Amino acid sequence: MKIVVAGKGGVGKTTVSGTISRALARAGHDVLALDADTNPMLGVSLGVGPEETDLLVAVRQGLETGETEHEETTEGFVRRFGRDAPDGVRLVVASRIDRPNPGCACCGVSAESLLTELESDGKIIIGDLEAGIGTVMRLQEGHADIVLVVAQPTAKSLFIAKRAVELTDDRGGRVIVIANRVRNDEDLEVIREAVGDCEMVVVPDDAAIALADREGRAAIDVDPNSPGVRVLIDLADRLASLAVPV
Amino acid sequence: MATVAERPRGLRLAVVGKGGAGKSVVSGTLARVLARRGHRVLALDSDTLPGIAWSIGAGVSEEDDVPLNSAAWRDEKGRWHLNKGVGPARAVQRYATTAPDGVRLLQIGKNDRRGVGPNRASHNAFWQIVQRLDEPSSLQSWTFLGDLPAGARQAAYNWAPYARQFLLVVEPTYQSMMTARRIARIMRTMRGDDVEISLVVNKAAADGDGERVQEFLDVPLLAVVPVDEGVTTAERAGVALLDLVPDSPVVRAIEGLADVLDAASIERI
Numbered sequence: 100m101k102i103v104v105a106g107k108g109g110v111g112k113t114t115v116s117g118t119i120s121r122a123l124a125r126a127g128h129d130v131l132a133l134d135a136d137t138n139p140m141l142g143v144s145l146g147v148g149p150e151e152t153d154l155l156v157a158v159r160q161g162l163e164t165g166e167t168e169h170e171e172t173t174e175g176f177v178r179r180f181g182r183d184a185p186d187g188v189r190l191v192v193a194s195r196i197d198r199p200n201p202g203c204a205c206c207g208v209s210a211e212s213l214l215t216e217l218e219s220d221g222k223i224i225i226g227d228l229e230a231g232i233g234t235v236m237r238l239q240e241g242h243a244d245i246v247l248v249v250a251q252p253t254a255k256s257l258f259i260a261k262r263a264v265e266l267t268d269d270r271g272g273r274v275i276v277i278a279n280r281v282r283n284d285e286d287l288e289v290i291r292e293a294v295g296d297c298e299m300v301v302v303p304d305d306a307a308i309a310l311a312d313r314e315g316r317a318a319i320d321v322d323p324n325s326p327g328v329r330v331l332i333d334l335a336d337r338l339a340s341l342a343v344p345v
Numbered sequence: 346m347a348t349v350a351e352r353p354r355g356l357r358l359a360v361v362g363k364g365g366a367g368k369s370v371v372s373g374t375l376a377r378v379l380a381r382r383g384h385r386v387l388a389l390d391s392d393t394l395p396g397i398a399w400s401i402g403a404g405v406s407e408e409d410d411v412p413l414n415s416a417a418w419r420d421e422k423g424r425w426h427l428n429k430g431v432g433p434a435r436a437v438q439r440y441a442t443t444a445p446d447g448v449r450l451l452q453i454g455k456n457d458r459r460g461v462g463p464n465r466a467s468h469n470a471f472w473q474i475v476q477r478l479d480e481p482s483s484l485q486s487w488t489f490l491g492d493l494p495a496g497a498r499q500a501a502y503n504w505a506p507y508a509r510q511f512l513l514v515v516e517p518t519y520q521s522m523m524t525a526r527r528i529a530r531i532m533r534t535m536r537g538d539d540v541e542i543s544l545v546v547n548k549a550a551a552d553g554d555g556e557r558v559q560e561f562l563d564v565p566l567l568a569v570v571p572v573d574e575g576v577t578t579a580e581r582a583g584v585a586l587l588d589l590v591p592d593s594p595v596v597r598a599i600e601g602l603a604d605v606l607d608a609a610s611i612e613r614i
Contacts, residue, residue: 107394108364108495113520137498138363138527140520149519156527230364230495231394232456254583255369258395262456289581315519 100342101214101224101242103135106249107259108230111279112136114308114318115249116227117144118328121319122335123223124186128342131177131217132184133226135193135210135234141227142192145184146317155182155192173216185317210234214242223342235263238270245338249277250294252286257293264294273298277334280304300334302327349383349607355488356384356610357479359508361532363524364495366514367547370576370586372492373400374599377587379488380446382603387437387484388444389491390452391471391504393464397492398452402585403444410463411454412440417470425469434481436474445585478507497527501535510541510606513564517546517554522561529564541565545602548572568602570595 104116113136120132134141142152181191193210210228217224226243228234235246246267250260260276267274276299278290287301305327311318318328356379360372376388376397390397398404416436417425431439441449453471454464478489491505505511511532513525529542543565546555555569575590586593 109521110365138496138524140523143519143523149523153523236456253577253580254399255395255580258455286581312518312520 100219100244100338101217101226102245102247102338103214103226103228103234103238103243104247104249105228105232105235105263106230107251107256108138110249110251110256111277111302111308112230112249113140113144113227114311115247115277115279115302115331116141116225117146117317118319118331119335119338120145120184120188120225121186121317122332123225123339124188126336126339128339129222130188131222131224132188132190133193133210133213133217133224134190135213135226136229138230139192142182142184142190143315144311144317145188145190146320147182147184147190149315151182155180155190173213176213177217185320211237211239211242215239223339232259232262232266235266238267238272240270243272245341246272246274247277248274248294249279250290251278251280252282252289257290260290261293264297268297275300275334277302300330302330352486352610354610355486356606357489357507357509358512358606359491359493359505359510360512360514361493361500361525361528362495362514363516363521366495366516366521366524367570367576368495368514369396369400369492370580370595371512371514371545371547371570371599371602372490373397373402373585374587374596375603376401376444376448376490377446377585378596378600378603379490379606380448382607384488385486386448386488386490387441388448388450389471389475389489389505390450391475392492392494393453393456393468394494395455396494398444398450399583400579400585401444401448401450402588403442403450411452411467412442413451413467413470414454414464415466416440417466417473419466419469425466425473427470427473432481433474433478434483436470437484440470445588472504475504476506497524497531500528500531503535508540510543512543512545512567513562514545514547515558515562516548517550517558522558525562529562543567545570567605568598570598570602 104112106112120130124130184190248260248263276294278301282304303326307322307325308318308327311321360368362368376386380386441451444450454467515521515525545568546558547570549569550572559566571594573595575593579586579589
């Protein structure tokens, strides 16, 4: 199964991707966490650590300077540009960050191509997308079984969430909105109003997640029982049950 | 001391940082604060997602095309050209809208469900205009303030060649700090010593947040902006902080930032 996570920058996409990946792996699933953001940070939320995350990005950047050889196969790509994260999650960084074009022309690797080529066969692939709606627009059949759209109660975030939902609906894809940093009914109301009548999970504003952000740690390591983290673990359970063929 | 209007050259600023760090709130508020002090401010918005327009209080229309879409045309080979007679000065005159406090706002069209397509003219026009924005003598005394799209990769686009000072807006979170460090590296590679890079710490929640971020990034710290409920409320409503909560501590911190920027520019004269 392939799940992608979309939304405005700073709404919590990476926290959602990292926490769900870890929770799925803890439950015994084979998880590939694909960092398809052109500003890759998924390592931080998986609990790999900030400096290790930047090292992984540097390996990817090494393609440019010739320090790293190009990789033509998807499996090789996962091996070479990936590393193991806690709970047995495999993390792979898909994008470079220093160029207007994030893909690598000679390998032909892009977030979309990886999503297409990676076989899920029993694995659960979690793709943390670039902020905004660019990648969501380019998603095609076979790229994702479920699109998680992360939204927070701000006009800018909802502008993007609304479009991501519409685009996924237009394609007939399944979308779940994750209402993040919800403090009160008013917050929830503005989100509900913007995205309309679609499946929604509400993540309350959570001190443990905020602390994880400040310290560069995985939220699930800071407190697996905090209210926000629990909602995401429950969501992971639900997603896993969808992956089992009926 | 020369008044702002008499100075030969205005400020040349661009605001960069991670998505959600508060670039638009800082740049939108700063634009108006500078305008109230006598700067002729041109705010430049190259984001395909709505940003500064809300924070500056100009509002955002979801349906209407931005004026800049009529500034360029495409030839048979698919190349874009500015309309005849449209240089940077005329483009500002004709296609920049007027925001509160007399700030002029030049912006590209925003992505909707149709994608970039309908707004491609404005993107190309904008790009061509900013490349030559520093040339017209009539704009020399203006202050330019660009709100750049989020993220590290965006720094590699040449959206703000006019800028001499890049303000990194950074939250005291690792993701925000790491993004800023990546941006600073890309900027230095691209522009070398041609630009100053400095720091605005935003959403400071604890003592020492400013110092902590500065230590991580090792660039001059110009302002520490506290976390504030007023911003949350303004952002939820999509209105300018200056209009909703004019006495917010965030506004005061950004006034302090304007002091620092102004003082430095006088020193340079």
